[in-house]
Amino acid sequence: MRDLSKDRALLAINSATVKALTLPQLVESCVRRGIGGIAPWRDIVQAVGIEKAGKLIRDAGLTVSCYCRGGLFTAADEPGRRAAIDDSRRAVDEAATIGAKCLVVLGGGLPNGSKDLAGAHAQVRDGIAALLPHARAARMPLAIEPLHPMTAADRCCVNTLAHANDLCDVMGDGVGVALDVYHVWWDPDLPRQIERAGKRILTYHVCDWLMKTRDTVFDRGMPGDGVIDLRAIRAMVEATGYSGLIDVEIFSTENWWKRDPEEVLRICLERHQTVV
Amino acid sequence: MRDLSKDRALLAINSATVKALTLPQLVESCVRRGIGGIAPWRDIVQAVGIEKAGKLIRDAGLTVSCYCRGGLFTAADEPGRRAAIDDSRRAVDEAATIGAKCLVVLGGGLPNGSKDLAGAHAQVRDGIAALLPHARAARMPLAIEPLHPMTAADRCCVNTLAHANDLCDVMGDGVGVALDVYHVWWDPDLPRQIERAGKRILTYHVCDWLMKTRDTVFDRGMPGDGVIDLRAIRAMVEATGYSGLIDVEIFSTENWWKRDPEEVLRICLERHQTVV
Numbered sequence: 001m002r003d004l005s006k007d008r009a010l011l012a013i014n015s016a017t018v019k020a021l022t023l024p025q026l027v028e029s030c031v032r033r034g035i036g037g038i039a040p041w042r043d044i045v046q047a048v049g050i051e052k053a054g055k056l057i058r059d060a061g062l063t064v065s066c067y068c069r070g071g072l073f074t075a076a077d078e079p080g081r082r083a084a085i086d087d088s089r090r091a092v093d094e095a096a097t098i099g100a101k102c103l104v105v106l107g108g109g110l111p112n113g114s115k116d117l118a119g120a121h122a123q124v125r126d127g128i129a130a131l132l133p134h135a136r137a138a139r140m141p142l143a144i145e146p147l148h149p150m151t152a153a154d155r156c157c158v159n160t161l162a163h164a165n166d167l168c169d170v171m172g173d174g175v176g177v178a179l180d181v182y183h184v185w186w187d188p189d190l191p192r193q194i195e196r197a198g199k200r201i202l203t204y205h206v207c208d209w210l211m212k213t214r215d216t217v218f219d220r221g222m223p224g225d226g227v228i229d230l231r232a233i234r235a236m237v238e239a240t241g242y243s244g245l246i247d248v249e250i251f252s253t254e255n256w257w258k259r260d261p262e263e264v265l266r267i268c269l270e271r272h273q274t275v276v
Numbered sequence: 277m278r279d280l281s282k283d284r285a286l287l288a289i290n291s292a293t294v295k296a297l298t299l300p301q302l303v304e305s306c307v308r309r310g311i312g313g314i315a316p317w318r319d320i321v322q323a324v325g326i327e328k329a330g331k332l333i334r335d336a337g338l339t340v341s342c343y344c345r346g347g348l349f350t351a352a353d354e355p356g357r358r359a360a361i362d363d364s365r366r367a368v369d370e371a372a373t374i375g376a377k378c379l380v381v382l383g384g385g386l387p388n389g390s391k392d393l394a395g396a397h398a399q400v401r402d403g404i405a406a407l408l409p410h411a412r413a414a415r416m417p418l419a420i421e422p423l424h425p426m427t428a429a430d431r432c433c434v435n436t437l438a439h440a441n442d443l444c445d446v447m448g449d450g451v452g453v454a455l456d457v458y459h460v461w462w463d464p465d466l467p468r469q470i471e472r473a474g475k476r477i478l479t480y481h482v483c484d485w486l487m488k489t490r491d492t493v494f495d496r497g498m499p500g501d502g503v504i505d506l507r508a509i510r511a512m513v514e515a516t517g518y519s520g521l522i523d524v525e526i527f528s529t530e531n532w533w534k535r536d537p538e539e540v541l542r543i544c545l546e547r548h549q550t551v552v
Binding site for chain 1: 386390391392393397424425426428429430433435436438439461462463464465485487488489490491492502503504505508
């Protein structure tokens with residue numbers, strides 16, 4: 001298991017953790033602190049312009065651990081599903097332009113008015129399959145992210161690493177998984193599925209599950225503030241040979257998003273070295 | 277699949293759905309409406325006195341589909357774990373006295389200050405094993421209820437029907453499962469695990485998952501108001517030979533708990549006949 005106690009290079013800051021920062025501000029702050037990477041969402045990249053964002057990141061010497069995000073394939077009608085695939089192709093191109101290691105892909109929830117979970121699963125599978133040739137041509141790996149089951153209806157109906165692994169089995173080359181501890185920590189099948197995922201783990205995300213969680217999306221904790229055994233999960237992930245960066249991704253309307261981003265970055269780095 | 281369109285006998289009202297009612301009030305309302313059963317929590321039974329509650333229910337001719345609840349076995353120390361087992365033994369006795377079909381058993385969450393999920397799983401297994409001889413002697417089946425993964429930290433670390441089935445495999449006779457659609461609807465493995473559970477399904481609970489869920493515990497929907505394909509799940513459950521009642525259990529601080537219990541009961545019956 002890698003020793004992070006003095007590490008800065010393996011930390012990546014997900015831009016959603018410090019939403020107030022622009023891409024140039026995020027890049028500057030990370031460089032100043034010796035942080036090795038970033039995981040930008042599309043909004044802050046598009047705000048700068050894709051080519052310019054890529055140059056900015058390359059010139060700074062930062063790794064783009066992943067690009068967030070494509071997918072959300074489920075929709076009530078064919079034009080809706082086609083639009084999601086088209087948009088995901090653009091996300092692939094953006095990811096390639098900025099030199100991201102992978103594009104995070106979310107399944108999508110139940111289409112409006114639908115109760116057909118198996119149908120939604122099929123739409124996700126078909127959406128990834130439709131996106132894959134373009135991603136392969138761009139040499140941009142797709143990282144399927146299982147989201148917590150509490151998001152199955154409104155965000156993502158792929159809710160276990162087992163399901164993401166099953167999708168990888170079907171898809172073959174060019175597809176892997178994005179593993180975020182927040183979504184999978186509760187799963188008794190996690191050790192087996194991490195081992196099964198093996199080299200498919202393309203990006204690894206941390207935050208924490210707060211004992212009293214007040215929102216199904218926007219109440220994540222800073223690593224160390226919750227109940228997830230982060231060391232144990234990282235040990236399993238690194239036992240597969242994972243050698244990539246570790247992204248801190250925290251959605252937190254009532255706490256971390258209210259704080260000074262510089263304070264948040266300082267604490268992210270401290271926790272990276274002490275509890276992750 | 278059973279036709280519920282004119283049915284009243286297979287409906288059981290969980291007392292948590294109409295929290296404002298005392299046991300005598302709940303019994304009277306159900307009898308007046310021709311509703312076949314109740315699923316009382318311990319508080320309203322204890323308020324009347326166990327023996328008296330049993331006589332009241334028997335005289336009314338109501339079925340007690342399940343008694344809620346025992347378990348919560350996890351604790352930071354041995355006295356805490358022993359207290360949970362002792363309390364669950366009393367719950368077994370109460371369930372037997374009021375003639376319940378089974379006692380619902382929850383695992384419990386992570387002990388205070390603990391991040392040891394596997395340890396919590398072991399405590400649950402050991403707790404059920406310790407309770408089982410008493411339950412068998414009282415001829416009171418224990419219904420292990422998997423709870424939604426979002427409750428893993430603070431309520432129950434048994435979060436899939438697969439895990440509950442695994443526990444049943446270990447425990448043998450006298451143990452089954454309580455299946456609540458709210459907790460398991462998202463699981464792609466659900467069809468297989470329902471088939472695997474088979475005769476072990478001791479009680480079946482319905483409510484609904486609201487697309488926008490505002491609380492991890494207390495924002496359940498009335499059957500028909502959410503996204504769960506209730507008919508499809510009931511078809512799978514009844515295909516195993518399940519012939520018991522169907523409990524409506526709704527925790528809803530901001531909606532149903534604020535309404536007149538008589539209105540809630542009327543709507544429960546209507547939804548039982550039309551969407552469950």
